[in-house]
Amino acid sequence: MAYSISFSIVDSTGDEFNVVKESGWHYEGTAHNGRNLEPAISYIWERWCDLVVDLEDDATAKDFHPRYYTGGGAQQLRDQSPNCKATISDGTVIKLNFSVTEGNRLRADLKIGEGPILFSGQNHVKNDLGPDVKSITVYFIERTPVEIPTGAVKILKGRSNQCIVKYNNGTRRRCDISIGYQFKEFVDVNITPYGNDIRAKSPAGIGGEWKLVV
Structure with a gap:
């Protein structure tokens, strides 16, 4: 099935976060890589997402993506969860959630910080x-x-x-x-x-x- 995933970043911390890279793993799904942050947003059997924070400064999506799947950390993929939450080492809370979960025009929202x-x-x-x-x-x-x-x-x-x-x-x-x-x-x-x-x-x-x- 052809599908699209719209991805938005809503930041309440005052810091600047941008999507800087996209990568695919064996042509399945898409992952977005930001600064020291990897939101994995994908649709293989069902929509799912995951967050990996505190990446190395020189980490790239090309290097990290294979490690994610082969290193035993892809629990969210197995759970097929439409939302997840992680905390960066500085205490900032990150939430990733599919706000549109059905059909072929999906939407995922990344919320940085727990404030308003x-x-x-x-x-x-x-x-x-x-x-x-x-x-x-x-x-x-x-x-x-x-x-x-x-x-x-x-x-x-x-x-x-x-x-x-x-x-x-x-x-x-x-x-x-x-x-x-x-x-x-x-x-x-x-x-x-x-x-x-x-x-x-x-x-x-x-x-x-x-x-x-x-």
Whole structure:
């Protein structure tokens, strides 16, 4: 079966992680290699994934990939697991999860760090809620309570420090986005799923950061 796997990196640490290499093992599946990090994302019998961290500085996908399969470390392959978790030596937690597991257009998401994760442009809240998501925390620029139904929130345009949010009634609001915790006066707003609805109320919201808490 022909298939494709979309792979995204969501980083909440402030460090820079990039996909730098891809490799194939006997033409089965694909592995992505980042800096001192090897996410193995593949589809042989079923979709599966694995994480190997703390690689040597000079490690390459060409050298590492055969070692992965022949060295007895491919338990995730045997388990056919759609998600995994690992901790780098500096304490950073890495999670890899297939958010789309069926069909021939699969999706895997690599989340670096356990802190809040910034929304990226063109994401829709309703489609981002997975089984591992407990709530969404929003920091509003407005100082008045705001209630948001599920289909209302869509980030139309993302920039380094702001985004535009469109509501069902046609109104748009511009929210500032900050990286990290620059402001001390943030007020949490928890969005909780209620069936098909997501509702949020902000008391005296200040700041302006949208974050996904998993």
